[in-house]
Each structure stands twice: as C-alpha cells, then as structure tokens.
Amino acid sequence: MAPPAEKHFTIDDDESTIISEFTDLDSTQFSFASPTESRTTPATVTRKRKQTATNTWDHARKPYNDELERAATGQRIFYCKHCSKYKTVSTSSARYHLEHDHKIVVTTQPTKAQKARHERLDATFGRATANQQQ
Numbered sequence: 001m002a003p004p005a006e007k008h009f010t011i012d013d014d015e016s017t018i019i020s021e022f023t024d025l026d027s028t029q030f031s032f033a034s035p036t037e038s039r040t041t042p043a044t045v046t047r048k049r050k051q052t053a054t055n056t057w058d059h060a061r062k063p064y065n066d067e068l069e070r071a072a073t074g075q076r077i078f079y080c081k082h083c084s085k086y087k088t089v090s091t092s093s094a095r096y097h098l099e100h101d102h103k104i105v106v107t108t109q110p111t112k113a114q115k116a117r118h119e120r121l122d123a124t125f126g127r128a129t130a131n132q133q134q
Helices: 091-102 112-133
Strands: 008-012 017-022 041-046 078-080
Touching: 078 091
Parallel strands: none
Antiparallel strands: 008 017, 017 041
16 A cells, blocks of 8 residues: 655635645545646635624724734734724733723623533533432
C-alpha cells in the first residue's frame, strides 16, 4: 500500500477562505475525480460565519484608517464607539467595559447550544423528580 499523500492547506483569514491542494492519490478516493485532471487540483471552500453577540457589536465603531480591523489571530477587533481609548477582541470584555465605564448593560441571548443543554437538564431533572415522587 502506498504511503499517505501529502496535504497542503492555506487559510486566508481576511476572507475566511480555505484553500487545499490534494494530490492524485487523494483525489482518486472521490467520485468527482477524473484521470485527466492535473497533478494537483485546488479546491476552494468559502464559509461566512453568522455574527453573534449583535447586541454587543451595536456599541462598536468601525476602525479608523490607521487601526486594524482584525487582530493577528484573525479575530475582529471591537472598538468602543462611546470612547476613543478602548479596544478588545473579546465581546465579554467589551460588555464589562460598557457596563463599568459607560453604565450600559448589554443583554445577551442564549446560544442554540445553551438552549439545548438547558432543555436536556430540565428533562433530566424532571424525570428524576418524577421518579422520586413515585
């Protein structure tokens, strides 16, 4: 059996684009591969994440010309629109800043995962309570 083929991945954070190149060995495992394709076939997948914490981001301003939009890690930078000194990549820190420096309380909505976890816990404790009452 041949050794596994080498895979190359390139991630472009600015556009959230993932570019990968598969060798012939990899591409023969897929039904769309044809023997006439070149030695390496680039495949591009673009994903756009849904923005969360929109209530928090409502208090952010756009970066000025000399400011970065994203940190080196690729995270979007929050610049406070109520003052010129504050910036962070953490929405939790941004909410803390808004509450303590500007007396603005930002309410958050539970995520789908949090809602599902809460429902599972409610169901589990509901069954446990029902079993105890029997």
